[in-house]
Amino acid sequence: MRRRSLLLSVPAGLVTLAACGNDKADSGKASDSASPSASASAPSAAPSPKIVSGPLPAITAGAKFGEKPTVAKGSGEPSKDLAVKTVVAGGGRPVAEGDYVQANYLGQVWATAKVFDNSYDRKTPLLIKLSQGTIIDGWRYGLAGKKVGSRVEMAVPPTWGYGKQGNPQAGIKGTDTLVFVVDVVDTFNAKSSAKGKDVPQSDAALPKVGTNTDGQAPSVDVPKKPAPKKLVAEYVIEGDGEEVAADNTVLVQYKGVLWDSGKEFDSTYGRHELTSFSLQQVVKGWAQGLTGKKVGSRVLIVIPPSLGYGENPPPNSGIKKDSTLVFSVDILAKM
Template sequence: MRRRSVLIAVPAGLVTLAGCGDDGSDSGNASGSASPSASASSSAPPPPKIVDGPLPAITAGTKFDEKPTVAKGSGEPSDQLAVKTVIAGGGTTVAENDYVQANYLGQIWDTATVFDNSYDRGAPLVIQLAAGSIIDGWRYALAGKKAGSRVEMSVPPTWGYGTSGNEQAGIKGTDTLVFVVDIQNAYNSKSSAKGTDVAQDNVDLPKVGTNTDGKAPAITVPKSDPPTDLVANYVIEGDGVELAAEDSVLVQYKGVLWDTGKEFDSSYSRDALTSFSLQQVVKGWSQGLTGKKVGSRVLIVVPPALGYGDQPPEGSGIAKDSTLVFSVDILAKM
């Protein structure tokens, strides 16, 4: 399992897709490092005042997405949230509750001890800027920044890990933390696949809309018998990395019934993106998305044996032995 930052909370599975995976393994558990995932504090502190400094110098690795070296903090850090845009990007503006994809390095103000960085792992962090998902320092510091930006911040305990600190990372309850964050991308409920349209010329398969305006694509099911085998075809082919069977993903999706074309589940309808592990969903999803590229829109037709068979979720509107049809936009690998 890939080493993951402890900034991450365990991703929630899909309401109608979770619970029918192969086993109970959880690739979302953090281990071996400390990152900005939320602490278990019982009450949220008031919002901090955003100040300009002081902030330690970045002495090496000064380019965007290059691993930085940061000097030790000088003097006393601010008791508020110090934030500086070191490099201004021109991409999507980040808002609270958006997901960000970012590389980052975190160290302790007093000692310059690095307690976590994603650069050495070779995989950026994808996490939601939401209360309970990430430390408040990140939530407040990154809101309003643009993708393509490098942001430096100093986070006092109040908006970090609180008075309990983070023992796993060697962070005491009195430590102010310094982060350098390179925001690669941002995703919200209007995000869509980005890539090249792929011909949908099989008349016996559903047709999926190719709009990329953040609205749910249309799914047109043919008046024919459903396939008996799993179908997983590109509708839009992105150029990102290929997903492995143990990966977690951030997606937009819509599901309809083959027999009626009726929608039974959709992230678009909830106006919220969904993240999950490919090991925690029905086999049709885990098998259908494995090997597909990030940035793509995929048509998945799930026969009953790889879906819910004769045990559909109660209240889902899915009848026994239903064939399910999905459009899935793979926005990011978590």
């Protein structure tokens, strides 16, 4: 099954090829319609739903967390409220509004049991921000407070799904109640950091990056030496996750400083906001520097002008022409 549209707009920060200053995130993938993501229309103004425990169709196969489920057709009329049930209770951190959620899911239509999307066949969890206008309200309200490791089943009426317009490309009518089974793999917020083993930083010609993992910005100390002419991408903390591929979307914390002055010009820590983007959207130094690095890692990237902004830095960024850029990047997740 072809993967459907996930996110709505370009990410914040200066590392992207788009104009800086946008606070949304982007999957960077081609879209053909939406599954749990919000439609391209204006953010929902629907009131908060009443959450009830059912009715919900039976999960007839694949009942364990992480297994692709098979879900029966809905019986009778669905609730006009948002029905939510924790099928498997996890023991991890609870999900909160504004978090990025990494989840596997299957979605189908109540009345027909027609599956319109699932991530299990893609073997890649969804990575999306739990916020208004980014994801359908059924997910926002249904997943809030659920813990990592949980399996959640939801029946989402149109009011908290795709509304009266439905989603024709996905075969969803404006009257369809949608059934989702969601496995909450992980959740991330502005305090999230790299996790792994510290790697010695023994090259005196390169910047030294702090190894704190408390969610605070690490120090980045640039030596008073000539900037390297070639790209540098070295582990500061080496995680044990999967390697990032050139076409992946990544969720990161980062801090950027100028080699010449050590002055910070951009930081997710300063915005208190994680950033997610495709490596196909960013300056070449980021794309090349993060490809092959492991999820969970903190990476030092030193980007020469030819792989950064060269003679065309973003306006009002504080970056001069032909600047060498230094970044500390925590790779929190990939998709």
